[in-house]
Structure formats: C-alpha cells, structure tokens
Amino acid sequence: MKSSIRALAELVLKNIDVLEADCAKRGVQEPSLLDPYEPGSEFTVDDGNVQRASTIIVAAAQQLIQTVQSPQTNLLMTAYSTTLSGAIRVATEFNIADILYEAGSKGLHVKEISSACKADPIKISQILRLLASGWIFKEVKPDVFANNRNSSIMVKGIPVKKLFDAPELKYSKPEGATPALLADIGDNTVKGSSYLYEALSDPKTAFSGEANEAALCRALNTNLACWDFFELPEQRERLNRFGVAMQGMSKLEPLDVTTKGFDWEGLKKDSLVVDVGGGIGSFSLALAKEHPHLKFVVQDRGPVVEDGLERLKVLHPEELNSGRISFQEHNFFDSQPIANADVYMLKFIIHDWSNKYSEIILCRLREAAGPHSRLVIVDKVIPYICSPSESNDEFSIPGILKPDLPAPIVNMSGGITYPHLSSVVMMLYCNGQERTHDAFGQYSSQILATPI
C-alpha cells in the first residue's frame, strides 16, 4: 500500500502541473525566492483552479513536513516563532530592506548595514541570519546580505536618508502598509501573546468580554482598551502605525472578495455608504475607486479620523476634493448621526468585540436605519479544521466556502491560516474573536430577536 507521505508528495506533484501550466499560459517562469518581488509574479489569483492547486500544494507540503519532522522539532520550532516576529520587527523598524534595496543585488556587509541603522553588527548579523534561514533576506557571501522575494516586501518606497531623518514618515507611502503591519505584529501581537495565559487563567479576566481586560492591556500595563491607549499623546507612533497596518491587513485577502462581495454596482447613483469604524478610510477609498457612483462617510474616533484626512489629502487629494469621501468623528456606541443611509458598513469591527458590545454597535445602526438601508458586515467566517462531514450545516450561509481538501490531507485549514491566527489576535488585543459560521448564525438569530 502507498504510504501517506508518498501520497502527499504525489498530491504536490500533480498540482505542480497546474501551476506550471499557468506559467506557460502567461509565458513566464515560476517566481524565484532569490529575486525581489515583482508585482504580477504570483500565480494567477483570479483562476479558481490555480488557487485550489496552490492551496493543496501548501497544505500537502506542510503536512509532509509535520509528518517527516519529529514532534519535538515541530512543536518547539512553532513555539519559537515569536522570536521570528521580533526579528522581523527589528528589520522593519531599522529599515534594513530599504538599505539593501539601495545597495542592489550584490548586497551589503553587515557592518555597513549596522552602521546605517546605528546598531550592533554582532546582533544584526544574528537577526539577519535567522531571517535568511526562514527565506527572509539572503546571505550572498559570509556576512553579506541582500533582499530576496520575501524581504523586498518590506521596502517602504522612501529613500533611506529620509527614513532616518524623518522616522515619523516611515509608513507614509502605500508601500508602507505591509511593513507597518509587520512592525505592529512584532510589537503588540507578540507582547499580547506573551500574556495570554495570565489573562485566561486569572479569575478576574478569564471570562471577560471587556476590551480593557485583554492580554495586550496586561502586557502594556494599562487599564485602558487598546484604542484608548493608542490615543495617548506618547503613543502617537503606535496609533499611526496601527491605522496604516489595517491597510496591510487587506493584502492578506483578495480585494475582490470585499469590493465585489456585495452588489455595490446595483446601488443607485450617489447612494451613501457609512463606513462605521472605517479607520483611515482605506476600504472606502478602494470601493470609491471601483464604484465611482457612490459616496462615503468614514466614521471613526477623533485622532484616527484626523490621520485618515491627512493621508487622503496627501495621497489621494482628487478623491477628497470630489466630495465623494468625507470623514466624521463618531463613537459607534453612541446614536448614529446619519439616519437612513443606503448602506451601513462594518468592516473588521464586529470581530474586535465580544457579543455584548457587538450587539450595542448593531443596535445603534438598527435604530438609525430606514426601510431600505442595508447592513454590510465584512469579517472572516472561520472554517472548522475537521472534515466538512463532521460539521453542523444548520446555519450554512449561501456562498460560503466549505473547506474541502483531498485525502490524505487531514487538516482542513491546510495549515495555520490567517483567519485562525486573527481570531486569537482579536482575543489578545480586545477580547474579540473571529466567528465560525455557526457562531454567526446563532448570534444573528439572537440579535434579530433582541427588541430595541
């Protein structure tokens, strides 16, 4: 009988055929990890067969690694991955990918890299070698490092001299979105993760749905919810970076799902979309570009709205001048000031809050809604890891993607995926959660039954 490791390897090979055919069709070589990233070098994103083939390859290859390596190695390497997050943050905040971008393909000796970022070359060489072992940067000669496909994503699009002279502008270009997210992960997510156990085991916070009792608040030694903490004058940098990081987050999901996931085109001209908790307006901006017949009001907390307005003025003045996007300070726990809007949109909001607080946010919108207002919630629906045949179908949502990976793959998420990570990240930030489709179903029946 064929071994499961051979079956996994064959699954990889069979699906490689699909990816090679995709390259042949486009007349390109497969992407190389050694070269900096070129936009468009991914396998075709809007071809379902190509995407399924790459999902199966990733799932089968990861299961193969987990099967071949000892459980000790699997577990310890995974547990140690927060060290990688810390190292990535160092590389991002010290602008190392930017320094290497200016150095070109021959790379730069670690002494020169460290001198540019005023750091210890002995320490920086360890950081870079760890990252290069994880395919982030490459060591082209002993102690000489250069960018590769993965590290080149950290280039912020700003000259190195300016990055060091005016660090407050570090994440001001659109290319800064992913580096901002990486720095935020290496800072807040790592700090919060290290206090998860304390938050979940302390009887005072173990069952709490309060945002200011989350693990990150413990880590930052504050009684404030992260939103309030980030707005303290001395946390200005964190606030600004978080706003931009939200844009980086959207790169982890196909833009089409959100810009085409609702019939925006079907709305009449000048329909008003209220982007509740819309951050610095990144999603409204993307929608406005795709659907120029719509108008948007982005609502958020005062300092976030200020940041969004400043950014839009500099990066997209035409959108601002057209009057199609405007900003409004609004606390979504208070009465909604815009009644009878065509659409109220909550993108990545409900996942920040426990059921108690999500319900208040939704009730405020229901009070303001007119008979034709629509509610659009953009959030992840997290899949179970077990086989679809084991899960309850009672609350199935039309269009929902059921995980379905071929045997001998046993993990239906195909490995650690962003939605599962995000759920725990929401918990450690603010006692929120990503919800399964069952949890959404039970929750929405409960909300619909709640009198206002």
Ligand SMILES: C[S@@+](CC[C@H](N)C(=O)[O-])C[C@H]1O[C@@H](n2cnc3c(N)ncnc32)[C@H](O)[C@@H]1O
């Ligand atoms: C996860 S971010 C999502 C931002 C945006 N919707 C997006 O997808 O990029 C959550 C947003 O909720 C905002 N927020 C938190 N508490 C709020 C409140 N009470 N009223 C309004 N906005 C709030 C935060 O400032 C932040 O911009």
